[in-house]
Amino acid sequence: MKMFSVSHKTVFVVDHCPYMAESSRQQVECDVLTKSRAQGVIPLAPVSKSLWTCAVECSMEYCRILYDVYPKDKLVNYIVSDSEFHTLNSWKQEEQSTHELMSALAAVGPPNPREDPECCSILHGLVAAVESLCKITELQHERRTMLMDTAERVANRGRIICLTNAKSDTHVRMLEDCIQETIIEQNKMAAGSDRLMAIQQCDLVLIHIYPQGEDTLVSDRPKKEISPLLTSEVHSVRAGRHLATKLNILVQQHFDLASTTITNIPMKEEQHANTSANYDVELLHHRDAHLEFFKSGDLHMAGTSTRENGLKETVTLKWCTPRTNSVELHYCTGAYRISPTDVNSRPSSCLTNFLLNGRSVLLEQPRKSGSKVISHMLSSHGGEIFLHVLNSNRSILEDPPSISEGCGGRVTDYRITDFGEFMRENRLTPVSESSHNPSGKLPAERAKAQLERYTRYWPMIISQTTIFNMQAVVPLANLIVKETLTEEDVLTCQKTVYNLVDMERKNDPLPISTVGSRGKGPKRDEQYRIMWNELETLVKTHAGATDRHQRVLDCIIACRSKPPEEEERKKRGRKREEKEDRTEKNGSKDTEDKSWQDSERLKGLLEKEDQESEVIKDSPDSPEPLNKKPRLSTDDVQPPERAKGPVSLLTMWTNRITTANSRKHQEFVGRASSVNNKFELYQHLKDENGIDVHENGKASR
Known part of the structure; x- marks a missing residue:
């Protein structure tokens, strides 16, 4: 009730x-010209x-x-x-x-x-x-x-x-x-x-x-x-x-109204244009405009005066010299419509016309000592004048506080410029009821819906985003938040995606933040994976709006799914980078340890090559065809001679050709049956005479 x-x-x-x-x-009195009246003229009653x-x-x-x-x-x-x-x-x-x-x-x-x-x-x-x-x-x-x-x-x-x-x-x-x-x-x-x-x-x-x-x-x-x-x-x-x-x-x-008197308003005299005088104008507004005074108990400090036998009191605020334009933003905690008490007086008329022309006036609390405190502002919006309540805890004339002192801790990389652009795109303006279409949404509902779309995915910190730091993604990011897309908008978004694919093919660097990470940051492939994931997250939040939004998402998914050979090439590239990193890391060790490791690796490679030659290559039952393309292994590309450092591309290619040619003919039977590079003579003598032949040629029974 x-x-x-x-x-x-x-x-x-x-x-x-x-x-x-x-x-x-x-x-x-109707006849106010008492001093300038000519003699003999009867004054008006x-x-x-x-x-x-x-x-x-x-x-x-x-x-x-x-x-x-x-x-x-x-x-x-x-x-x-x-x-x-x-x-x-x-x-x-x-x-x-x-x-x-x-x-x-x-x-x-x-x-x-x-x-x-x-x-x-x-x-x-x-x-x-x-x-x-x-x-x-x-x-x-x-x-x-x-x-x-x-x-x-x-x-x-x-x-x-x-x-x-x-x-x-x-x-x-x-x-x-x-x-x-x-x-x-x-x-x-x-x-x-x-x-x-x-x-x-x-x-x-x-x-x-x-x-x-x-x-x-x-x-x-x-x-x-x-x-x-x-x-x-x-x-x-x-x-x-x-x-x-x-x-x-x-x-x-x-x-539930309250009164505020604006004092010391400079105004030119009507009869003497070169002189000016200070006037006072009383305004009525909602009582909540003085709520901060009542809470803090500073109503007496704001210059409250009582008139008409205690039945009427007004809060006095002083006209502040540094005026401001309406385009400047101030931290307001409330805005209330005003009404002049004496609307037909010349000071009230001049003040209202001044404000309706787009100017704003700052109001300060009159204090006998201490710095000035600007607590209110007069400004007009849509042909109506409002009294704005400013946050008076810190004067706007002082240096602004550091953003690192906010609730997010010592964070210094906020997207301040982007947030200013976001506020400019979502600014509210008064709309008359006559311009509203009854069959559509109310202007306030449309504004809330647009604000919801723009904030579905909006990172606040620069280091937490990649796509919003890239100029190439700007066309897609500006279009995808729209309620409906045209065919031209879809083509623009698809063109943006193709440009990103071309950047990845060229291996162009991305603006990945390294704040809080050690070293050079993630690898190039990891950077693009992060970028594609974030772009897909942005578009997914709007994909359900229309079919054209879904087409943009389908384009991103199709461009992300690479063919198998492309993935294999990327994988080999990552392995090569890891080997180079390990090589650079091992280069810091002393020479003796390095030579010992090289000799051990050389020995293992030789044994592995001998085993493969005995089992596969030299098998007479299944000789390798001459026209078969040889397989390229790690041993082919990186021979034992490369153990001490990187080799040239020509050396790698020569080693590969040599290895491939060696597989195209059957190995000499004497070399194939040797043990430790020594061929055993009289192999069948033991089988025929039961004599065990040693290395020196002497027999023993």
Whole structure:
């Protein structure tokens, strides 16, 4: 039941009876040129406004402030009461403006002093006000439609402000009783109707207006609860400037507003263009703009002054000389619409025109000692002026804090430039409702959807990304985040992928960060593998949007899958790099160890070659064909002579040809059957005579 407050609906009931045509007795001088008047010219006589005129002007000022600070959500219904009631507008949003109300009031005209007072009564307007509160507004209907089965949760509260000339306190109590009875009757009618809502709470603010110089017949009374449905308060005010001040205070109380006075505004004199003077302008805004003052208890330091017998207080802020343009960004914690208290004064008009031209004004707290503290800024957005609350913990005129002091620790490689570009591409601007397409999304929803797409994959640190550091990937990264892609966009993305494939074929270096790693960083193949993985991750986050996004992902996957021979070539290249690294590492050892290792490796290679020759190459049963292409092994490319260091390409090729040619003929039978390079004589002598022949040729039995 807290969805709508009392301030959602406000009904003004203004008395239009003949006694409201009485003069307020506040003199208004029409002839202000007293010093320059020629002799013999009779000055114009002063005039005074009627009670009706004072009531209309002050109520319109109340509505103007309300519409300036709350252009939506806060609604006003204006009713004029004489012999009957006249409703000047409804709860519809298009009828909520001072222009609409002033046009309707001009049609009503001033009260007729010759009309029969017995036929006129303020009760007609009060009954119509209660009936108006039972009507459903557009916002209430929207909430009831959204809640459906729990529509009773939508509260219906409102406020009635009655401007009249009451006869006595008894007359006031009679008006309160009448409103109480009307509320009960209307709630009964609303219980069985879908177009009406029962009233849960109604605040009655009765303002008794009387001319200056007379004694009031009605006493003031603070807010009092008449019943669970009705509360009432009474204000007895003299017509004229006192009534304007009272309604100015009430609008602040009813809508939680606060006052700020801008002092020391330099402004050129109208009559003397070469001179300037300092002026003050009072602004009204939401109370939350001073929330930091209330929390810290520094309200007295901000220059708070109290006027009108303690009923009105304002916070004084000083015009700051270093003005700024709206393109400069400041750390704002809130922005609130403002409304000048005296909108027709020359200082207020000059200030608002200055701000509407695109300029911004910084405001500082007036302090007797210490450095200046800039706490607020005035700037306009979309034709409306806002009071921005700046973070005053650190002055913006001081040196900015180091980014390494932030919540991420001592990280110094944030993508600050890219983040500035990201903010520029996702900047919000006011959009009028007339330009909105009802069949599409709301502008706010479209903005949220775009922000979600742009942040699906967005690394914050330079060392954590590769593709966002490459100029070649920029076209694809800018296009893939779009909601829809054209055929030209798909071709541009595919062209970007092909350029990356060409870079990999040429073995071009990549901007891989080596922060936190030892040595030269990952190998070239590993760099491209990291780059392709990150690019695929970026495109996968958007692949489900449309078929064209999926085509870009398919292109990346197809380019990543290399043929087997390409993979074998890459593998051999990696092995060669590893051998060269091991060779460089072994070169640091002393010469004796190196020569011993070379001799051992040479011995192993010779034994391995002899075994292969005995088993495979020299087998008479399966001779190797002469036209068979010889296999290339590690031993062919790297012969024993290369053990002490790298060899030239010519030597490697010569060794390979020599080895291949040696395999094309059958080995000599005597060399093949030798043992330790020595051929054994009389091999069959032992078999024939049973004699064992030794090396020296002597026989033994």
